Amino acid sequence: MSQRQLHLNVNLLHSGVYASAWRLPDSDPGAFFDVGHYINVAKIAERGKFDAIFLADTPAVTDRIDLRPFLSMEPTIVLASVAAATSRIGLIATASTTYNEPYNIARRFATLDHASRGRVGWNAVTTADAAAGRNFGLPQVLEHKARYDRAKEFVQVVHALWDSWEDDAFVGDKATARFVDASKVHAIKHRGAHYNVDGPLNVPRSPQGRPVTVQAGGSSDGRDLAAAQAEAVFTLSQSIADGVAYARDLRSRAVAYGRPSDSIVILPGLATVIGGTEAEAKRRQDELWDLVPIQYSLSRLAGTLQVSPDLLELDKPLPDLPVPVNANQTMFHGTVNLARKGDLTVRELLKALGGGVGHRIIVGTPEQIADDIAAWFAAGAADGFNLMPDVLPSGLATFVDEVVPLLQKRGIFRRDYEGTTLREHLGLARPPSRYADRDATAVSA
Numbered sequence: 001m002s003q004r005q006l007h008l009n010v011n012l013l014h015s016g017v018y019a020s021a022w023r024l025p026d027s028d029p030g031a032f033f034d035v036g037h038y039i040n041v042a043k044i045a046e047r048g049k050f051d052a053i054f055l056a057d058t059p060a061v062t063d064r065i066d067l068r069p070f071l072s073m074e075p076t077i078v079l080a081s082v083a084a085a086t087s088r089i090g091l092i093a094t095a096s097t098t099y100n101e102p103y104n105i106a107r108r109f110a111t112l113d114h115a116s117r118g119r120v121g122w123n124a125v126t127t128a129d130a131a132a133g134r135n136f137g138l139p140q141v142l143e144h145k146a147r148y149d150r151a152k153e154f155v156q157v158v159h160a161l162w163d164s165w166e167d168d169a170f171v172g173d174k175a176t177a178r179f180v181d182a183s184k185v186h187a188i189k190h191r192g193a194h195y196n197v198d199g200p201l202n203v204p205r206s207p208q209g210r211p212v213t214v215q216a217g218g219s220s221d222g223r224d225l226a227a228a229q230a231e232a233v234f235t236l237s238q239s240i241a242d243g244v245a246y247a248r249d250l251r252s253r254a255v256a257y258g259r260p261s262d263s264i265v266i267l268p269g270l271a272t273v274i275g276g277t278e279a280e281a282k283r284r285q286d287e288l289w290d291l292v293p294i295q296y297s298l299s300r301l302a303g304t305l306q307v308s309p310d311l312l313e314l315d316k317p318l319p320d321l322p323v324p325v326n327a328n329q330t331m332f333h334g335t336v337n338l339a340r341k342g343d344l345t346v347r348e349l350l351k352a353l354g355g356g357v358g359h360r361i362i363v364g365t366p367e368q369i370a371d372d373i374a375a376w377f378a379a380g381a382a383d384g385f386n387l388m389p390d391v392l393p394s395g396l397a398t399f400v401d402e403v404v405p406l407l408q409k410r411g412i413f414r415r416d417y418e419g420t421t422l423r424e425h426l427g428l429a430r431p432p433s434r435y436a437d438r439d440a441t442a443v444s445a
Contacts, residue, residue, distance in 0.1 A: 006377050006413045007265055007384025007426060008397055008404075009052045009092065010045045011234075012038060014069040016386035017271045018354050019300075022069050024391055031392070032069035037086045038078050039423075040101065041393050049414050051425040052090025052121060054214075054234070054386060055079065059099055060131035062303075067296045076108050092121035092214055096269030098147055099127060099136045099229030102157035102195055105413045109211045110203040118207030118421035122158075123214040126151045144329070148221035153192045155213065155229045160188040160215060162210040164200035165434040186435040190276075208423050218246070218330030228255030231428050232265040236334040238360050243268055244382025262353035265426050268376075268430045269359030270385040273370055275396045281363045288390055289351055297350040304331045304358065314347040329357045359388060369399075370406035377412060416443035 014032035015022040024031045031037035042053050055075035063070040083091055088213035091112070095105050105122070113120040126147035127133075135142050142150070155183030169184035188199035215230035217223065226233045227250055238245035243266075251261040273288070294314075302309040306324035318339045324332055334360060339349045354361050364371050376382045389395030406415035423430055 003197075003411060004377075005427070006407060007267060008048070008413070009054050009384070009386045010050055010052045011054045011056065011265060011386050011388045012041050012392065013056070013388060014071070014392070016391035016395060017359075018274060018288040018292065019296055020288050023392040024252075024288075024289045026260065026394060026414055027205070027391060028067070033072050034072075035078055035081045037393075039082050039394060040396075042082045042086050042089050042091075044393055044396050044400055045358045046086050046089040048396075049417060050089060051093045051121075051384070053082070054092040054123065054424055055080075055094060056123075056129070057094040057096075057125075058129055058132060060135050061127055062129050062131050064296050064299055075114055079120070080112060080115055080299070083112070083119065088119070088314050088417045089419065090119050090121060090176050090212075091116055092212070092422075093122040094125055096127040096132070096155040096214075097124055097151040098142060099132060102154050103161065103198055103201070105154075106158045106201055107159035107203055109158075110201060113206035113208055113211045114203070118423070120206075120208070121212035121422055122213050123216055123234070124151060124155055124230075126214055127221075132203065140394050144219070145221055148217075148225055150194045152225050153194050154227060155225070157188070157192070157195050157197050157227070159210060159213070160190060160434070161197070161199050161201040162206065163431075163435055164188055165203075165205040166433045166436050167205055167209070170204045184430075184435075201269050203439045207233050207434065208421050209432065212422050212426065212428060216330075222330065223250055223253055226250060226264065229260070230264055232267060232426060233352065235266060235268050236330050236359055236392050237268045237381065238334060238338050240335075240376055240381045243376060247382075248382055265383045265428070267384050267386045267444055268382050269388060270373075271359050271361040271388040271390065272395065272399060272403075273352060273361065273363040273390045274366060274369060274395065274402065275363075276365065278364050278368065284390070285354075287355070287360075287364045294350075297353075298346075298378065301335070301346070301350060301353070304335050307330070312346045314350075317343070317345055318349070334358060354390075366398075366402035367405060369403050370410070373403075373407065374410055374412060375409040 016028050021027055045053050056077050058071050079091040079093050109120055128141055130141050133424050142239045164186045166184035169181050171406045185200050190197045212231050212234045216228040216234040218235055237246055247266050254264055255261050271287045273281050275284055298309045305321055362369055408415050
């Protein structure tokens with residue numbers, strides 16, 4: 001039996017996870033809308049044998065754009081350019097189930113999977129942001145459970161469309177003038193509470209069968225969606241105990257859906273600040289923190305907690321807060337739990353969050369970071385990590401050059417790619433078409 005292997009993605013957050021990353025001397029303030037920046041980061045990740053790069057997305061202006069870079073360009077278009085400039089690195093893009101239609105998403109990601117020769121993943125999110133809703137004609141955010149009910153059906157339809165062409169449906173036989181075996185192209189005839197979709201997809205089955213489905217919710221509804229349909233999960237955990245508890249809960253839910261307990265790759269977020277010594281790493285952290293405007297940090301924290309910034313007093317603990325009904329509950333609980341466990345003031349919490357990051361931050365030497373990653377991996381708290389370097393591309397280059405060799409030396413991370421697709425990188429099986437070898441409605445020849 002082969003040894004379990006660690007998985008590493010890089011969450012490509014424009015200039016880096018710190019709001020101040022763009023202000024460093026070697027950073028490009030315009031990187032967030034420069035496709036060349038994304039290509040450069042992807043090439044560094046590919047040199048480090050990472051599984052994938054990941055692009056988050058919010059279809060609205062939601063951050064303090066007067067103070068920092070923000071999520072700007074449409075992810076699948078950016079990744080099409082990255083695909084042309086790379087050969088192995090996986091490409092994961094976010095697309096909302098609330099502000100899209102299943103057919104468009106199925107077609108877009110199948111096309112990108114063909115263009116990249118099988119390196120694509122779809123991060124399915126429900127989008128809880130009110131500004132995004134207003135951009136799509138909705139005066140208010142859909143209720144939490146309603147968003148997830150819609151998302152579950154949305155993903156079902158997308159998967160059916162990806163299956164609607166059997167693997168050998170395309171023939172292309174010039175001698176017989178037979179182009180497609182229409183008996184192997186199937187209408188899905190989906191009729192549901194939210195969607196009525198006939199199909200089939202107008203794109204032949206993609207190299208991976210289906211692009212990898214990723215999910216990023218930590219609420220009960222989010223975990224249920226992940227357990228039913230996701231193949232990789234981006235999550236938030238601040239301790240090994242939290243990570244182990246999350247993994248056990250998610251895997252037990254997957255079993256309840258009739259799936260193997262190891263059918264989902266669990267990837268907590270991890271922000272890294274690396275120095276040659278621990279003191280050097282802490283100085284780098286302090287430099288980045290000092291450059292984050294306090295009004296930005298308070299605004300970001302208030303948004304996570306769904307309260308007015310006026311309620312947050314810098315040198316006092318967080319006030320008692322109700323759990324927001326329609327906001328990002330994963331970030332809310334992670335932030336509040338960090339503050340309560342550490343008995344932190346708002347100012348101390350802001351620094352612990354890197355000025356509004358939300359995910360766990362580790363500050364130290366390459367050896368300390370490798371030790372931490374290995375400990376989480378061995379405990380079963382993570383199958384790998386969705387890395388968020390402090391500054392891009394320099395923080396990622398340091399990780400690749402100084403941390404990756406230590407993980408390889410331990411035997412827990414690959415020295416080279418063994419496959420060519422994202423599924424192969426993640427150790428996921430290629431799913432057969434649900435319509436193969438069974439009676440189904442086919443397109444007439």
